Amino acid sequence: MRVAAVEAEAVPGEVERNLETAAELIARARADLVVFPEAFVTGYDDAVFGGALPSSDLAWIGPVQDAVDAHGSVVVLNTPLDRGTLSSVVLAPQAEPWLAYDKQHIYAAERTHFTAGERGTSFTLGDFEFALSVCYDANFPEHAAAAAADGAHVYLASGAYFPGGAHRRDLHYGARALDNGMYVVFAGLLGAPHAFIGGSAVFDPLGTKIASAQDGLAIAELHLQAVIAARETQRMWTDRRATLGDRRRHALG
Template identity: 55%
Template sequence: MRSSPGPECQTDPVTCRIATVQMEAVPSDIDGNVARIARLIVAASAGGADLVLFPEAAVTGYDDGVFAGPLPDLADEEWWAPLQSAVDRSGVTAIVNTAIQRDGCRFLGDVILSPGRTPLAAYDKQHLHDSESSVFSPGAHGAFFTLKGLQFALSVCYDANFPEHAAAAARAGAHAYLNSGAYFPGGEHRRDLHYAARALDNGMYVVFSGLVGEPHDFIGGAAVFDPLGRRITVAGEGEHLAFADLDPNIVADARRHQRMWAQRRESLGEHRHAGSFDTASAQR
């Protein structure tokens, strides 16, 4: 594992250091994946992180066969106990995405693990992609949490393709939009464009954590974008942690000078047809 260099840990209480993870999750190897996640939580702490974000399906691996089989349940403490131990020892809060079952339904859900607290199933992916919709139920609502005075909104992969999802997070007061993802080969342009746009559109940080490797040659790309849509840190090759310090003052300054958020209209009215101006229509 290589950790990208970052600025020294700041003491300002309103600044939060986040680590975004790029990692491989082996399908069906829950014990191995959990051990890897626990190790990366400790590594994030060593880098001064307050918060660490993991990719989509980091616990189970992203695989249709796995999704159709038995899935982790928060009622079973055995699988998440090593993760809770890691956050308790390190003092880091972790956002761990997993395929999960709950109340007879299946979700791609974000679990928040924080020192001294019971793990919380906080958010379920709302926009399901392709084959996911035949297995999982979509989440019923957005979600955000507060850490070190900043508000963090949760999202999973395809959610970020929809501008209104990030806009709803910003409207709720989010300083940062966290996205756990898994991009297939060929998705580099779309991935980077969407995250930069969501940041610029809403004047907030966007943090992406991505899978690499098997079983679909996932392309990673873990990165942090600032409120002007500039990529300020990016993961290297393979397993990697990338760090960034998030400052709400930078969000406030971006929104003060970048006026799209303040000046957007609640309603633009109906779209009306203004007529046809092709040549055939003009001759009639």
């Protein structure tokens, strides 16, 4: 399975231009699966979030669907929507776009505009099951753990990290991979209006970064056997207890 995580700039408020950029990147990636950064359709911008947002009927998504149909890729495209969610749309060749996932952990600065999704989402492609996440979701180990418990082999993350966030970004995604014996594919936004730092990468099931962005794309081959082997040798997931019981507390002095 060839996957590509996009690292690119979205022009704030320029939906048509950003959709054209997305179509160009899909053509360049030549991948089975392409993942885009958070809010790529509109750009991640407070002023944009407070205005008219793309409709949840997805009538505007045609240029990306055309690229998907032409190149045979499955695409995860993240966007804010007029219903007040930061949502990932999954597009597959010759299929209706699927409004698949709403970001479940809303960062403080986003709460003016967005509400949290109520459920996780996974989809199957070939031999793999892919779980969806958006940026802040990955700060919570239980989010990826719930996906792994439900059968996911790969954790797909669309994000937008501010300057100074590189260490935390890489640590979280590497840890989610190692904790759960799963691949993590992270697509990071670049540029305006907050000097977003990108960092698109693919981590293997042992938490090792196996691909970084080159010319806008981090590309890697995923192998199901690597997930199986990691879960056999790194047994944190297998040996995890469902409950740790009631916590004991005692005051000393």
